[in-house]
Amino acid sequence: MAVRGDSGDFVARAKAGVVWTADFANLDPADFPMLWALTPYGDAVFNQRQMPLLLAELDRLPAACDGDWVVQARELCQVVERGLHLYLWFIGD
Template identity: 70%
Template sequence: MQVRGDLGDVVARAGCGLDWFALLAKLDQAAFPMLSALDPYGDAVFNVRQVPLLLAELERLPAERGGQWVQEVSELCQVVERDTHRYLWFVGD
């Protein structure tokens, strides 16, 4: 997970990874549309207007699907919200 600027420059990054198969693979797409957009093999990008929706989903994520990754995503979302032209990237394999 990274925050990048318009030119692709990495502004911040997370240290832990996300076990997509264990944590997100079977989420209800209607209830979690932002998290359901994540793909373990492709990149997903969230802009400043999508970040609040993502944060709301993280807050209601069941505890067994949480962990350190949720805190790190929340912190990266704050980086996106603090400045213009910032994007949260989930980088797939």
């Protein structure tokens, strides 16, 4: 996970990554439309207007999907919310 600006420059990076498990892959897209967009191999990008939705999903994420990455994702969401022209990238392998 990383925050990038319009130019593609990295503004902030997480040390942890999403732990891809069957529980995470089986999230209901109706309940978790933002997190459902994540895949283990592709990138997903979220803008400033999407941060409240993403944060709300992180708040109700099942315990089986929790981990260090959630805390770091919240911190990166705050970076995006405070800045201009910033995007949160979930970078797949």
